[in-house]
Amino acid sequence: MYPEHPTTSRPVTAVEVHQPTTFPPAAVTPAPLAAMQPGTVPSVASIVLPDGRVVTGYAIEPARPEPVAAKPPVSRAAVNVALGGIGFAAVCGGLLVLTTFIAALTALITQLITLAAVIFGGWIAVQIFSSNGHQGGTTVNIRKAVIKRNHFHS
Structure with missing residues (x-):
C-alpha cells in the first residue's frame, strides 16, 4: 500500500515517466524525371572542366x-460593355x-377638369x-296690418 499524502489524506501513487520516441529521418525522394517520348534515347554529352575533369551526362x-492561344481582336469585356450600352439605350427609349x-395623359386630365369647371x-x-x-328678389303681399305697441297684428 502507498503512504497517504499529508494534506489530502489520499494515497500517493507512483509516477511513470515516458520518454519520447524518436523517428528516423525521412528518406529524400528523388525529383521526378522529365517526360520523354517512348522509343527515343537521349544523347549523352561530355564536358571537360578547366581543371581537367570530365563530366558525362544526358543533355x-x-x-x-x-x-499562348491567340487573343481575339476585340476583348470580351469590350463586347459586354457595348452590349450593355445598347440595352441601356433601348431601355431609355422605352422610358x-x-x-x-404619362405627360400627355396628365395634360388631358387637366384639360377635362378645366372644361368641367367652365x-x-x-x-x-x-x-x-x-x-x-319675375324681377328677382322676394315678393311679399302685405294685407291690412295693424301695428300696436310694437306688435304686429294681421
Missing part, C-alpha cells in the same frame, strides 16, 4: 512554354415613350342671371 533540353405618354360655372351663372318672368 537536357530546356522546357518549352505552352503556346422616354412612357414618360411622354361648363359648371357657366351653368351656375346662367341660373343666377337669367330672368324667368
